[in-house]
Amino acid sequence: MERPNISSLLKTSAVLLVSLIAGLLLTGRHFADFVPVDGAALSRPALCVLSALLLFALVWLYRLFCVPMELLRGADDAGYITQTGRTRAQVANEVRRRRKTGDLPPVYPNGWYRVLDSHMLARGEVKNVTMLGEQVAVFRGEDGQAHVVDAYCPHLGANLAVGGRVVGGCIECPFHGWQFRGEDGKCVRIPYAERVPEFAQIKPWPSCELNGMVLVWYHCDGMDPTWQIPEQEEITLKKWIYRGRTEHFINSHIQEIPENAADIAHLSHLHTPSILSGVDLRYTNSKVWDFVRHHWEGCPCLEAELSPGLMGACVCVLAGLAVPGG
Structure with missing residues (x-):
């Protein structure tokens, strides 16, 4: 028999305790009947205050142990240092203006991109999302299937994700009730027309829902997906439990992120100081926190079976804490 997790135990305990307190308040019983306090009974106002606490x-x-952490950080929260009389946002804007740009790769590399986590999109819900320089409507049909389509109705340009509703496997325009099928973007119903014109269609984005995420395929030339994302069995079988995420908006080209992850040479130099020393590079090597440091070992390796026809590269990194004299 599977043991109940901490979340279930806390929820059950909370329900029982709240029920007990509500029963005491409704019946007018004194709390001292159950828990004596110096032999005196607590008054009802004191009991209400104690119940609220x-x-x-x-x-x-419950929020500390059971609710996944969601940490979102803006573009000026990381990588910039405040200066006297100037905010961090002002410093970030000035750095952007001074940046020299050379030959840049395509704005968005071809591939799969996460749009939303699966738990963020309920059945019958529509969400307005900005991604890859585009505005899209993400909705989950009544059958549970997630769809990603262009946000704007071809009729008069209404945003389908702002006031639109899900009808079966379609999304309905909030202006005139046109209904567009999620799987191919075809308009299937116009309430005041006997037939649907051929041009009545919105762009459907190639999408899939895998590993707890809704993903879309992007290709600069509009080509269909050339590879598929492998399924992570630990997520599908719920061996891994979602505990939260951190989301950072940073000023860089999107390609620099995976390149930084593969740059194992910088780990032992830049990330040796412990997290206690902060993120300000002027003070991270301070002797105050020198008693604990990270130790990194990394080696590149190839993994040839990520998906059919795809050769992927991964980096194996071992991290540890080194304490002088330990």
């Missing part, structure tokens, strides 16, 4: 503590514990 207990409920607040339960909510705080």
Whole structure:
């Protein structure tokens, strides 16, 4: 028999405690009947205050241990140092203006991109998302299938994700009720017309839902997907549990992110100081926090079976803490 997890136990305990407190308040029983306090009974106002404090503590514990952490950071939150009389955002804007740009690769590399996590899109829900320089409507049909289509109706340009609703496997325009099928973008119904014109169609984005994410395929020439993302069995079988995420907006070309991840040479030099020393490069090598440091070992390796016809490169990195004299 599978043991209940911490989340289930906390939820059950919270329900029982709240039910007990509600019963005490409704029946007018004194809290001292159950928990004596110096032999005196607590008054009803004191009991209400105590109940509110207990409920607040339960909510705080539930959010701490059971709710996945969602940490979102803006473009000026990381990588910039505040200066006297100037905010971090002002410093970031000045750096962007001074940046010299040379020959740049395509704005967006061809491939699969995450749009939303699966738990963010409920059945029958529509969301307005900006991605890859485009505005799209992401919705989940009544059959549970997720779809990604262009956001704007070809009729008069209404945003389907702002006020639009899901009807079966279609998304309905909030202006005139035109219904577009999610799988191919074809308009299947116009409430005031006997037939649907051929031009009534929106662009459907090639998409899939895998590993707890809704993903779309992008290709600069509009080609169909040339490879598929492998399924992660640990996620599908719920061996791995979602505990939260951090989302950072940074000022860089998108290609620099995977290139930085593969740059194992910089780990032992730049990321040796512990997290206690902060992110300001002027002070990360301070002797104050020198008693604990990270130790990195990395080696590149090839993994040839990510998907049919795809050769992928991965980097194996071992990280540890080194304590002088330990």
